[in-house]
Amino acid sequence: xxxxxxxxxxxxxxxxxxxxxxxxxxxxxxxxxxxxxxxxxxxxxxxxxxxxxxxxxxxxxxxxxxxxxxxxxxxxxxxxxxxxxxxxxxxxxxxxxxxxxxxxxxxxxxxxxxxxxxxxxxxxxxxxxxxxxxxxxxxxxxxxxxxx
Amino acid sequence: xxxxxxxxxxxxxxxxxxxxxxxxxxxxxxxxxxxxxxxxxxxxxxxxxxxxxxxxxxxxxxxxxxxxxxxxxxxxxxxxxxxxxxxxxxxxxxxxxxxxxxxxxxxxxxxxxxxxxxxxxxxxxxxxxxxxxxxxxxxxxxxxxxxxxxxxxxxxxxxxxxxxxxxxxxxxxxxxxxxxxxxxxxxxxxxxxxxxxxxxxxxxxxxxxxxxxxxxxxxxxxxxxxxxxxxxxxxxxxxxxxxxxxxxxxxxxxxxxxxxxxxxxxxxxxxxxxxxxxxxxxxxxxxxxxxxxxxxxxxxxxxxxxxxxxxxxxxxxxxxxxxxxxxxxxxxxxxxxxxxxxxxxxxxxxxxxxxxxxxxxxxxxxxxxxxxxxxxxxxxxxxxxxxxxxxxxxxxxxxxxxxxxxxxxxxxxxxxxxxxxxxxxxxxxxxxxxxxxxxxxxxxxxxxxxxxxxxxxxxxxxxxxxxxxxxxxxxxxxxxxxxxxxxxxxxxxxxxxxxxxxxxxxxxxxxxxxxxxxxxxxxxxxxxxxxxxxxxxxxxxxxxxxxxxxxxxxxxxxxxxxxxxxxxxxxxxxxxxxxxxxxxxxxxxxxxxxxxxxxxxxxxxxxxxxxxxxxxxxx
Numbered sequence: 130x131x132x133x134x135x136x137x138x139x140x141x142x143x144x145x146x147x148x149x150x151x152x153x154x155x156x157x158x159x160x161x162x163x164x165x166x167x168x169x170x171x172x173x174x175x176x177x178x179x180x181x182x183x184x185x186x187x188x189x190x191x192x193x194x195x196x197x198x199x200x201x202x203x204x205x206x207x208x209x210x211x212x213x214x215x216x217x218x219x220x221x222x223x224x225x226x227x228x229x230x231x232x233x234x235x236x237x238x239x240x241x242x243x244x245x246x247x248x249x250x251x252x253x254x255x256x257x258x259x260x261x262x263x264x265x266x267x268x269x270x271x272x273x274x275x276x277x
Numbered sequence: 278x279x280x281x282x283x284x285x286x287x288x289x290x291x292x293x294x295x296x297x298x299x300x301x302x303x304x305x306x307x308x309x310x311x312x313x314x315x316x317x318x319x320x321x322x323x324x325x326x327x328x329x330x331x332x333x334x335x336x337x338x339x340x341x342x343x344x345x346x347x348x349x350x351x352x353x354x355x356x357x358x359x360x361x362x363x364x365x366x367x368x369x370x371x372x373x374x375x376x377x378x379x380x381x382x383x384x385x386x387x388x389x390x391x392x393x394x395x396x397x398x399x400x401x402x403x404x405x406x407x408x409x410x411x412x413x414x415x416x417x418x419x420x421x422x423x424x425x426x427x428x429x430x431x432x433x434x435x436x437x438x439x440x441x442x443x444x445x446x447x448x449x450x451x452x453x454x455x456x457x458x459x460x461x462x463x464x465x466x467x468x469x470x471x472x473x474x475x476x477x478x479x480x481x482x483x484x485x486x487x488x489x490x491x492x493x494x495x496x497x498x499x500x501x502x503x504x505x506x507x508x509x510x511x512x513x514x515x516x517x518x519x520x521x522x523x524x525x526x527x528x529x530x531x532x533x534x535x536x537x538x539x540x541x542x543x544x545x546x547x548x549x550x551x552x553x554x555x556x557x558x559x560x561x562x563x564x565x566x567x568x569x570x571x572x573x574x575x576x577x578x579x580x581x582x583x584x585x586x587x588x589x590x591x592x593x594x595x596x597x598x599x600x601x602x603x604x605x606x607x608x609x610x611x612x613x614x615x616x617x618x619x620x621x622x623x624x625x626x627x628x629x630x631x632x633x634x635x636x637x638x639x640x641x642x643x644x645x646x647x648x649x650x651x652x653x654x655x656x657x658x659x660x661x662x663x664x665x666x667x668x669x670x671x672x673x674x675x676x677x678x679x680x681x682x683x684x685x686x687x688x689x690x691x692x693x694x695x696x697x698x699x700x701x702x703x704x705x706x707x708x709x710x711x712x713x714x715x716x717x718x719x720x721x722x723x724x725x726x727x728x729x730x731x732x733x734x735x736x737x738x739x740x741x742x743x744x745x746x747x748x749x750x751x752x753x754x755x756x757x758x759x760x761x762x763x764x765x766x767x768x769x770x771x772x773x774x775x776x777x778x779x780x781x782x783x784x785x786x787x788x789x790x791x792x793x794x795x796x797x798x799x800x801x802x803x804x805x806x807x808x809x810x811x812x813x814x815x816x817x818x819x820x821x822x823x824x825x826x827x828x829x830x831x832x833x834x835x836x837x838x839x840x841x842x843x844x845x846x847x848x849x850x851x852x853x854x855x856x857x858x859x860x861x862x863x864x865x866x867x868x869x870x871x872x873x874x875x876x877x878x879x880x881x882x883x884x885x886x887x888x889x890x891x892x893x894x895x896x
Binding site for chain 2: 194
């Protein structure tokens with residue numbers, strides 16, 4: 130393995146050590162002191178369908194205010210075959226208004242994409258998506274995607 | 278005998294004092310006298326082993342032997358009480374009296390039983406609560422085991438604030454408790470409002486006069502006697518060049534808002550330079566800040582009262598124009614019950630008087646907190662035939678008082694600076710938004726380069742332990758985080774200097790995590806570097822059910838129990854209401870973990886407080 134492992138990216142190391150992509154996500158989500166995940170967890174979260182981002186427009190202002198960056202998450206729901214029912218559409222619409230920034234993006238890979246979800250709302254958002262019989266598993270990260 | 282040692286009345290550091298107190302506290306008077314002779318002998322190169330001098334042997338029975346010592350006791354959270362007590366000590370010594378000045382916490386039952394002449398300075402906090410230093414004595418005096426005190430003659434000076442309904446209640450209670458045990462007052466109790474200085478000076482003079490008439494001046498003692506050592510310790514003047522009456526003009530270096538966009542709170546981080554002042558403070562202390570009333574508000578009040586801004590008046594403290602008087606010398610933003618009553622009488626506004634008198638305690642408090650004088654004048658204007666002149670205004674309004682802020686920095690980290698965490702105080706009684714005088718001054722009127730009058734208010738009841746290994750739990754809400762930032766800065770500096778710092782745990786509450794975790798980046802950085810073991814946020818409005826720090830305390834019962842097993846100290850800082858809720862939660866934790874009844878848990882909590890393991894800074 131020696132020489133080939135050296136060429137692997139850092140993310141592969143995180144994945145290897147992650148106990149099958151669990152990492153410390155539970156602890157990160159329960160941490161009430163920050164809106165962010167632990168650094169390694171930001172890589173692992175992608176496999177569960179969410180991406181950590183922050184509002185760049187307020188970075189400098191918040192630095193002066195001694196506040197951490199305004200962390201928010203993008204959540205993606207993969208839609209098998211690109212087909213969603215009216216019920217699922219309404220559910221996504223409701224979730225987007227309630228937990229995200231009120232917008233829905235449809236991607237070229239036929240996924241729903243929500244933005245501006247804060248950490249403590251991740252659980253409700255993903256649960257809502259699951260309840261509509263869509264899911265976020267393997268919607269980001271180095272996994273296969275829908276092909277158009 | 279080492280209780281009287283303080284960092285500000287001796288050449289020792291806090292740490293050395295603690296070591297002296299632990300190492301030598303158990304010595305009896307003869308042993309102490311021998312030791313004192315031993316050390317003196319070493320210093321002058323004499324033989325180390327000295328025979329007991331006669332004066333010392335005689336003094337072994339203590340200064341109370343002839344009942345000639347005037348004992349002065351103080352108990353106050355802010356240090357004002359101590360200042361008054363030490364001033365009295367100085368004056369009494371100047372008058373040739375034997376005097377001893379001590380914290381009221383040193384007045385244990387055996388001392389009390391022999392006490393003959395005493396003066397007490399005691400403040401009142403919150404809703405009539407006595408300061409921590411008085412709690413043990415109050416408990417003892419109210420208990421069936423309290424001794425009779427017929428031999429005691431005393432006088433009380435009570436410090437208070439007339440904007441609270443239970444004005445000077447602790448002073449009154451102390452007097453009643455002592456009277457109930459047969460003690461007698463040698464003169465009437467004095468109750469002081471926030472402008473305590475004139476009354477305190479008069480009281481001091483009178484107590485010294487009582488001492489001169491009733492306590493024979495002591496014969497000149499030999500310098501080596503413990504008696505003279507004790508009185509020496511009690512009256513060495515504080516190094517403080519700057520105080521309430523003579524504040525230092527600190528330069529503003531930075532005023533930075535630290536609550537995020539859309540936050541319901543308006544909190545600022547204020548950095549002041551103390552360069553050249555020699556002002557010293559410890560993490561846990563407060564900073565007194567003098568803030569003038571804003572010109573706009575002064576003009577509005579003068580206009581409402583039809584008083585000319587340029588009209589002049591001569592008062593005991595000098596000659597002022599009306600504008601100057603209201604800007605720098607009178608309280609406009611904090612109302613008191615007396616101001617309301619006096620204003621109603623002069624303004625001939627019977628409605629206001631009956632309205633106010635008919636309220637219950639809680640409504641009256643709300644009425645006072647939600648209103649400024651200008652609101653009162655506009656809501657209840659002077660009636661036909663009432664004449665309200667500048668003299669009335671000067672009399673009705675209380676003198677302007679400084680505001681205290683828990684210091685948010687450690688000198689070990691910021692050198693000659695002092696940092697404050699200031700939340701703007703808002704009220705709106707009649708549809709016009711108003712701001713508190715000092716929070717508005719610091720957050721919205723001052724700019725870098727401006728000057729502000731400040732002085733240190735020591736708070737020895739809220740300090741880091743000398744033992745570097747004791748784990749610390751910091752519980753606070755809102756600006757209550759300020760002293761914890763000071764503590765943590767100190768611990769960080771200590772870690773760099775000596776390589777060790779205790780485990781600390783912050784439990785912090787405010788409305789929203791996103792905008793209101795004050796100094797969040799610094800706390801996360803400390804946690805990242807292992808200087809803070811744990812942080813729990815209680816962000817009340819981030820979920821449907823309100824969540825406060827006391828909820829975290831209950832949820833974390835087991836962990837808190839484990840920390841307490843490791844001798845942890847618990848600090849609580851923030852509003853009185855939060856403090857009560859946290860103490861109740863801690864009682865529940867103790868009851869649950871130890872299988873105690875509610876009464877046992879309350880007693881357990883009192884025991885923690887007595888041991889100095891539960892420390893509070895509530896306002």
